[in-house]
Amino acid sequence: MQSVPPTTAGMATTTPGAALAHILVVDDEPSISGFLRRGLIFEGYSVDVADNGRAALDMILDDPPDLMILDLMIPEIDGMEVARRIRAAEGSDALSRLPILMLTARDTLADRISGLDGGADDYIVKPFEYEELLARVRALLRRSSAQDTSHQAGAPLTFADITMEIGSRTVTRAGRSIELTVREFDLLATFLRHPNQVLTRSTLMQRVWGEDFFGESNVLEVVIGNLRRSIELDGMPRLIQTVRGVGYVLRQNA
Amino acid sequence: MQSVPPTTAGMATTTPGAALAHILVVDDEPSISGFLRRGLIFEGYSVDVADNGRAALDMILDDPPDLMILDLMIPEIDGMEVARRIRAAEGSDALSRLPILMLTARDTLADRISGLDGGADDYIVKPFEYEELLARVRALLRRSSAQDTSHQAGAPLTFADITMEIGSRTVTRAGRSIELTVREFDLLATFLRHPNQVLTRSTLMQRVWGEDFFGESNVLEVVIGNLRRSIELDGMPRLIQTVRGVGYVLRQNA
DNA sequence: TCACACCCTCAGAATCATCTCAGCGCCGTT
DNA sequence: AACGGCGCTGAGATGATTCTGAGGGTGTGA
Numbered sequence: 116m117q118s119v120p121p122t123t124a125g126m127a128t129t130t131p132g133a134a135l136a137h138i139l140v141v142d143d144e145p146s147i148s149g150f151l152r153r154g155l156i157f158e159g160y161s162v163d164v165a166d167n168g169r170a171a172l173d174m175i176l177d178d179p180p181d182l183m184i185l186d187l188m189i190p191e192i193d194g195m196e197v198a199r200r201i202r203a204a205e206g207s208d209a210l211s212r213l214p215i216l217m218l219t220a221r222d223t224l225a226d227r228i229s230g231l232d233g234g235a236d237d238y239i240v241k242p243f244e245y246e247e248l249l250a251r252v253r254a255l256l257r258r259s260s261a262q263d264t265s266h267q268a269g270a271p272l273t274f275a276d277i278t279m280e281i282g283s284r285t286v287t288r289a290g291r292s293i294e295l296t297v298r299e300f301d302l303l304a305t306f307l308r309h310p311n312q313v314l315t316r317s318t319l320m321q322r323v324w325g326e327d328f329f330g331e332s333n334v335l336e337v338v339i340g341n342l343r344r345s346i347e348l349d350g351m352p353r354l355i356q357t358v359r360g361v362g363y364v365l366r367q368n369a
Numbered sequence: 370m371q372s373v374p375p376t377t378a379g380m381a382t383t384t385p386g387a388a389l390a391h392i393l394v395v396d397d398e399p400s401i402s403g404f405l406r407r408g409l410i411f412e413g414y415s416v417d418v419a420d421n422g423r424a425a426l427d428m429i430l431d432d433p434p435d436l437m438i439l440d441l442m443i444p445e446i447d448g449m450e451v452a453r454r455i456r457a458a459e460g461s462d463a464l465s466r467l468p469i470l471m472l473t474a475r476d477t478l479a480d481r482i483s484g485l486d487g488g489a490d491d492y493i494v495k496p497f498e499y500e501e502l503l504a505r506v507r508a509l510l511r512r513s514s515a516q517d518t519s520h521q522a523g524a525p526l527t528f529a530d531i532t533m534e535i536g537s538r539t540v541t542r543a544g545r546s547i548e549l550t551v552r553e554f555d556l557l558a559t560f561l562r563h564p565n566q567v568l569t570r571s572t573l574m575q576r577v578w579g580e581d582f583f584g585e586s587n588v589l590e591v592v593i594g595n596l597r598r599s600i601e602l603d604g605m606p607r608l609i610q611t612v613r614g615v616g617y618v619l620r621q622n623a
Numbered sequence: 624t625c626a627c628a629c630c631c632t633c634a635g636a637a638t639c640a641t642c643t644c645a646g647c648g649c650c651g652t653t
Numbered sequence: 654a655a656c657g658g659c660g661c662t663g664a665g666a667t668g669a670t671t672c673t674g675a676g677g678g679t680g681t682g683a
Contacts, residue, residue: 212407236499240571247569254500284567284612296640297614334642336660359650359659550629588631590671613639613670626683637672648661653654 118338130337136256137161139180141171141197142218143189147241151184154245155252157318158308168192173202178310179210182255184248185235187219194218198235214255218243235336245325246301250281272307275354275367277346279307299342306355315362339363374481380503390510393434394418395451396472397443401495405438408499409506422446426454433467436509438502439489441473448472452489468509472497491535492578501576504562521555526561529621531600542600552577552588553596560609560619569616593617 138155142148143166153163163180165171167190175183183201187194194217204210211317217238237251272279276289284300286293295303305314320328320335328334343355358365392409396402397420409416417434419425423445429437437455441448452469482510490512491505500548525534530543538554540547549557555577559568568576597609610618 282567283565283618284615285565298641332642333644333660337642337662340661357660552630586631587633587671591631591673594672611671624683626681628679628681630677630679632677633675635673637670639668641669641672642665642667643664644663646662648659650659651657653656 129228135159135161137163137178138252139163139165139171139174139183141168141183141189141194142186144169144186146326147186147218150321151248154249155320157322158249160252166190167218168197169193169286171197175201175213179213182214182216182252184216184218184252188189189215216248216255245322246281246304254256272304274307274310274365276310277303277307277354279304287348288348293345295342295345298338299345302338303346304362306347310365313358313364390435391415391417391432392506393425393437395420395422395437395443395448396440397421398440401440401472405502408503412503414506420444422448422451425451429455429467435513436468436470436506438470438472438506441471463474466513467515470502470505470509488613489536494576498575526558528561528564528619529562531608540600541554542602547599549596549599552592553599556596557600558593560617564619565621567616567618568589573616 131274138160140148140151140155140162142151142164145166148164148166152162152164160173163174163178165174169191171183171185171189172192174180186195189197192200198215198217201210201213201215205256214237215235217235218241219238220241236255239248239251272281279285279300281304286295286300286303302319305319305322316335323338324334339355343353347353347355352368354365354367356366392414394402394405394409394416396405396418399420401419402420406416406418417428417432419428419599421444424435425439425443426446428434439448439451443451448471452471455467455469456465468491469489470491473492473494490509493505498541525532527533532541533554535558540549540554540557552601556573559573559576570589577592578588593609595613597607601608606622608619608621610620612618
């Protein structure tokens with residue numbers, strides 16, 4: 116296991132100016148909750164985890180989060196019921212307005228989710244794409260926090276002359292549109308969210324490929340290679356730079 | 370935690386210069402009407418709720434709203450009939466022009482949609498995404514306030530040389546009228562509402578087919594195929610482009 | 624009742640992203 | 654300068670995804 120990069124320098128302030136949003140993840144499967152926790156922390160959220168409905172309700176009362184990611188199938192009190200109780204908490208505005216992102220398996224979906232009826236504001240079907248989950252989390256937080264009038268899917272990610280719009284899934288470099296595959300797109304998105312920060316190989320693997328990648332593989336290198344070919348202009352210095360023994364950075368100057 | 374913005378300013382004044390728009394929600398399911406009420410009020414609308422058709426008609430006569438969100442399946446007088454009576458109210462301009470956003474479950478829709486002609490200005494399938502609903506509400510209000518004088522149900526959706534009128538359910542391409550089935554129509558409408566935006570397979574399924582589609586099916590692909598055959602001109606680049614691993618986009622250029 | 628339109632399912636075929644592999648070259652170190 | 658490790662790249666293999674035509678079921682209107 117590659118050790119964490121020793122350097123303390125370059126802590127990335129991911130979203131400049133944005134206050135740390137607090138997210139409660141409720142799932143009894145450690146692999147999922149762990150994955151979410153790490154990922155969301157990486158994105159700059161503060162994260163708590165509960166592994167059953169009762170604990171979740173306790174934690175919510177104790178310290179209401181800005182958003183809850185709630186699995187439908189959890190012990191003690193199931194997700195549907197948790198949502199219902201929260202919505203029923205007429206007393207507290209903070210509670211009854213708490214955005215809930217429901218996490219469900221596909222089979223369950225059919226029976227149970229009559230959409231948002233139960234009190235969820237949005238839901239996502241397992242297995243989900245990490246990028247999609249992030250997008251929904253952002254959308255829910257945006258909706259609840261700022262009732263700002265600027266709608267439309269959030270501001271595009273940019274770096275140097277690269278622009279990426281998650282919603283429309285378009286990427287441009289110097290105004291010229293670029294086609295990317297899913298892997299390339301996710302990888303680039305990860306870099307764009309953490310510019311100038313060295314991302315370790317394993318971090319990238321986890322962000323883009325998810326938990327399940329045992330064994331050795333050099334997929335990452337291959338995709339990095341393709342991505343470079345897609346976005347880098349000849350003559351220009353590399354944007355995605357290799358940090359030997361550690362990982363890669365998105366950086367402008369040499 | 371991002372606390373609620375301290376300022377009360379920035380209420381979404383959807384229709385510039387217009388006073389707070391007044392919306393009547395008609396639905397007998399408290400979970401849905403409650404959800405809508407809260408959400409819409411949060412957005413800065415004034416909201417009334419009726420839980421059956423008769424009450425709705427009374428309230429409309431009493432105080433005509435700027436927009437009605439109308440569930441199809443409601444007690445006393447069903448949504449269809451409510452819409453019909455409103456449209457039939459020859460006497461009052463305010464009534465016959467009242468924008469109606471119909472709320473339906475997909476199963477119901479399939480049967481009845483053919484009779485929708487002219488009754489509703491738009492419809493949305495349960496379960497809907499909140500953002501989507503908001504967008505349509507805004508669109509309808511904008512429309513109705515914009516063209517005060519000209520009757521005609523709503524501005525058509527357009528893209529490139531495609532034109533679609535929801536109300537009359539007509540579609541033209543380059544001036545030439547095109548026949549579409551219900552599924553094709555819904556699918557195209559979804560694209561037209563989100564041009565240049567990649568829509569995931571599951572989003573499309575949900576919007577067009579509704580909740581009840583577990584299991585694997587390739588209906589979407591089939592309908593996409595048919596739709597392409599209907600609207601795409603030979604020699605021209607595709608308008609509906611597939612984005613492998615993600616979904617489809619309505620996009621003009623390559 | 625018949626004919627027709629529509630919608631879904633299915634299976635085969637085509638297409639394409641992704642992954643694996645193996646060889647090569649660069650880089651830092653000895 | 655030689656060496657070893659690490660990263661890069663091109664060439665397939667592989668499997669997933671998407672497309673298409675055909676067929677059956679169902680409901681509607683004549």
